[in-house]
Amino acid sequence: MNETVQLLLNHRSVRKLKDEPLSPDVIRTLVEAAQMASTSSFVQAYSIMGITDRPKKEALAKLAGNQPYVAENGHFFVFCADFHRHIQAGEMEQTEVKPAVESAEKMIVAVTDAALAAQNCSIAAESMGLGICYIGGLRNNIAEVSNLLQLPNYVIPLFGLAVGVPEADPDRKPRLPVEGVYFENVYPDAEVHAEQLKAYNDTISAYYKERTGGSRSDRWTEQVSGLLKDVKRPHMKQFLEDKGYNRH
């Protein structure tokens, strides 16, 4: 197994990072690595914000639900879906591109493009011995985040990425069994899923038991049901439409 595969298999999210800025060279390399990810039809439909301003980082940490590692880290990125520059490109070429950009299809494109880039950035960081943590909590108060970063229409702050020297070494969390996620040729029926979910519940219960000396033994199905019993971030659909995405 080569070094890169080992690195990928060894991932864990790190929620305690040294509060010491990364060098501009490192940041540039991370952005360049992000940019080399595949992009749908070469549209490159994303932007990457880097937050270095201390009050802004503190404000983001608060907006993300008081997550201290949003403020305390080596660097904080915000990955954005971005068709703003394509609207501008259309103006330069006297072409009306808004109807296409405003389609649900192009939202899928932009979210995918941004995520592929972010994952390259994460892996580059981890290959340098840095720790990373994605921050979906930015969507808790997405309009406020958008205002704080002065994002115009056609730019959506999707998630943050905290990067820095790790100050914790969390456990590697076991994923769903391969047989519960990967299927050949035909999607399996409910019984197959039920079997995999039960096996996985045992794995996850054992994982928590071992970590907590027996005080926690959550099932995965219990965790995700708890997480999904309430509608979170009900503002997302309206926000997307307001910003020019997902309109038709």
Add this chain to the structure above:
Amino acid sequence: MNETVQLLLNHRSVRKLKDEPLSPDVIRTLVEAAQMASTSSFVQAYSIMGITDRPKKEALAKLAGNQPYVAENGHFFVFCADFHRHIQAGEMEQTEVKPAVESAEKMIVAVTDAALAAQNCSIAAESMGLGICYIGGLRNNIAEVSNLLQLPNYVIPLFGLAVGVPEADPDRKPRLPVEGVYFENVYPDAEVHAEQLKAYNDTISAYYKERTGGSRSDRWTEQVSGLLKDVKRPHMKQFLEDKGYNRH
């Protein structure tokens, strides 16, 4: 610069792959690498289909707009947004999770999760000397693709990923300038974008001129305007809603 960063910076999509199946061990490692990507609140909201059945691969190649590398490759994956197993988890736990799953927020979660996993899979493949190419063309006829793979509600085939031994060595395509994609603290105004777009147009024109002995000299703004002048895949919004996504 370490080996992994070099690998990331050296990416190119390969559209000619050897038609020789990858070994089950390699496929398993690629899936395991995919699974270790970060996932929002540990929901793991995706599935990975592997297509080994020849007639199915041929059918997908046709549905994707006659792209031969969908059928001819070492392995063909389809990455799907998937909250189907969470609905099942909810049933196991007597919890109603559909209202949350059907929100636009959870569509963003599932698309992001699937893309992060796919990018890990791609990087693992490239680290083994394999070539990869993402196939967004599956969304051209997404309902037919969904039927072919017998995907139930709450499963969306987002894109394919062809993997295999490369039979071509395409050029590395220059991305937007770092200064046109990465911004610190504040999103820049239109003049900054215009400047970056002009510089990038020169880069891309030079790239095509050199590759074609002068017969092509497309500007990037011209390419993306051409691509975005028509609404493509206008069925996406309805399809997403029909399958239980993006409803509110």
